[in-house]
Amino acid sequence: MHLTRRHLLTYSSAAAGAAALAGCGFTRSSDDSTGSRTLTFTTWGTESELAGFRSAIDSFEKANPGTSVQLNAVPYEQMFTNVDAQIQAGNAPDVFRVPYYSFGAYAGAGQLLDLTDHLDSGFSDRFTPQAWAAVQNGGSPFGVPHHTDTSVILYNKQALETAGIDAVPTALDEAWTWDQFDEVARRLRRSLPDDKFPFAYNWQGNGVTRWLSWLFEADGRFLEDDLLTPAIDSDAGRAAVEFTQRFFPDRLVPPNSSVKATTYAADLWYGETVAMTFGGAFLVPDTEATVDFEWGATYSPRNVRAGGDFGGNALVATRDADPELVAAFFDHVTQAEQMRQFCAGASLLPTRADLVEGGIEFAVRPELSPVFVGQASTVQAQDSGQVASPSMASIITVLQDQLEAAFVGGQGTEATIRGLASGIGEATAG
């Protein structure tokens, strides 16, 4: 056949279009012509996290001949708009990574694979109760808790010494009480120049769920056990709002570090604008590489009890994924050795009870590992269970609006509690 220029253009355009569509992720494979079985796995991650996932995938493929896992690493900013669009278009990845606070939205909307009949009996026993509670929806597991993280206080040793703070708590039961923490912050305020601040709290963006740590420390809740009834209108709720609200007028935190700020607490810490920051273990490698001052870590303050945010991410499968292959993959990546390697390399905390009990050593600043692991042990299953609410996306917006109004808008405690209670009620009513 004579190939004209027009034919060449037509055929090459068609071929390029097909290749482009394939590259955009519009194709999906579970079984190929050779009979091998494939899982598509979409995640975001730091270099260390992605290296951990690649290593786990390699060992899974070696342990399960004929299977493969296609890793699709995307930027965090695009992760969930991509996944949502793919679910809507019927081309969802088989497996994806999801923060616990977003898990409920997918599970509640019926988009995830119910793993009840596909996981071995006793599978849940390998995890801490709070981790297992974070992947439940309607009493069934819709994912596996892959890792967690929780906030502790990272502090600049020189700044604290200058303020006359010679000792920081070195054991969980010696953590500063709210009053002691308040005193530390005020001493720092007096010793720091006007443009420096005692601390920053990491509640910016979706990190607003970390404000809940104050609520939990006051022994409060934001949802009752039914995950529908608001429970924030309480003495604990008032205490948490009142205590955190004072940070702003008393200049204990930078004015541009409120919940809707675009400046993150970590950046204020790296830039030495603050003497202390609340941050997760994932900050350890970056802090070590970025700052040139001596720094340490201590436990978050406690009030009625110690508490913490249940950060981190679960692995979930979409409802049309191959359940047997998904279960095998989830079983593999949550084995002790896989989880230890991943968490140590990426500075994240394990969700397996045996690893929490036996301890884990981060690759960077391993001496700080017990602080993070100890703080994570203060999270209770009832705390993480509330964050797994299907209405969490709307509740996050309520928290952002009301806390922003309280912190920088001068809204009083009572009005804030009323706003939180009614907003959470509307959110859970759908």
Next chain:
Amino acid sequence: MRQAARVEARAAYAFVAPTALLLGLFVFLPLAWAVVISFQSTDGFGQGAWIGLDNYARLLGDSRFWRASLNTLVFTVVVTPLSIGLGLAAALLLDAALPARPLFRTVLILPMAVSGVATALVGLLFFDENTGVLNSILASFGLSEPAWQSDGPWAFASVVLVTLWWRVGFNMLIYLTALQGTDPQLHESAMLDGASWVQRLRHVTIPALRPATFFLVIINVIYSFQVFDLVFVLTGGGPEDSTSVLVTYAYEQGFTQRDQGYAAAVGMVLLVATLAFTTLQWRLNRGRDGEA
């Protein structure tokens, strides 16, 4: 003759078809879809529930929507004349015998080559109230340092200033092209008649630039109505919604809260406002041309 016209028409349709197809597929179809979604309650998963005009009725009582609308309007009213005026001033300067004109043109046009997100990140380096360049400079002169991120009006001002930095180069480029296309004999005649620089600017240059101005007003207003990336990265709409605009509000509703029906309704309001303004401007301009 008729045969030739038919061939010509077929050729014309063939040339138009790819563009029409792409427009239909990627503009008009999604637009129609958005209209349908705006009448639904949907989180994007599965079939939405048809709720008629409820999303639009909800807009009426939503104070955050009205705040975003007001901010969008104020942003448009401030940014459009300022960016066009500064663009015209820069074009007049660079059209004159200014030394190092290529360098100045490059400096002004350079921001156009940078994405909105990158521009906003540069803006953050400049306007960060703790470590930003601007406050460091002000402090070194002993001047007070504005709270660019935690005070509403200053945050709004930072968005406007970064936008001007980004947009003036584009406006300058269009005006410069129009200026260089103006018949020099008009200016020579006016000079011979004894017209001053200001008189020539008012009676010769500005009327000659009317088509360019018409184009720039439309483009700048549409841009201002649709501003998103700069606000999203620079201020996130805060503090306390003081820089929230319609598109950031729609984004928040659609992608953070997954209330996609309501977000589509906000988008429809934006579309109608943009169409209404463009139609009005078109008619006004046509009237003026008719008088001329």
